[in-house]
Amino acid sequence: HGTTTVLSMQNNYQGPPDKFALVVPVPVVVRESQVKTLPRELFAKVDTLGAPRLVEYWEQDPCNPYPYDDAGPPELVMLRATSTNVSDGTDEREYKVKIEAKFSVGEYDIVVLSAKESTGLDRWLRANKYEIPAGAEPLLRPYIEQGSKFFVAKVDPKKVRFENGMATLSPLRFHYDSPE
Secondary structure, three states, X not given: OOOEEEXXXXXXXXOOHHHOEEEEEEOOOOOHXXXXXXXXXXXXXXXXXXXXXXXXXXXXXXXOOOOOOOOXXXXXXXXXXXXXXXXXXXXXHHOOEEEEEEXXXXXXXXXXXXXXXXXXXXXXXXXXXXXXXXXXXXXXXXHHXXXXXXXXXXXXXXXXXXXXXXXXXXXXXXXXXXXX
16 A cells, blocks of 8 residues: 555465575565564455355346336346465674564564675575575575565474464564555
8 A cells, every 4th residue: 555565474384393484575674563473363264255256146038038027127237256366793794694673573583684695695594594495596686686675584483383283373464665
């Protein structure tokens, strides 16, 4: 809305919770007050409301040779299908990466990074035990050239809730103001 962007995401991850992290390029530094976890039920409701629906209407055949009754011609019905998809200082010198913000929200430990080089960001993420895919560095480069920051959320396994033996991650929402 206007210059405000709100990102809400629910992640389905299979594997040990300490291996989960996400890296999202953003145009500005996101602060702790702009981040929160959401109840999982919210996404269930959005999925229900946004699911495709098929509606069938029956109407009188307009080519029917029989005259209309006293009620007049048959009512026209609009058919509509809807579908919506809800989807430190050492670091700065060695990797040319700066930690712009650092905080925890729910079970997520969050850092917001800026970087001068994609190779440095790639190396910083790996050195700080973020498992990123091989060959990620060229994908980071255009964002760094545009001056993007990186919202990085990693799961703290001590804060994860387990339901029926499975880890349950809270949906995460953050917002920022930027014309980009």
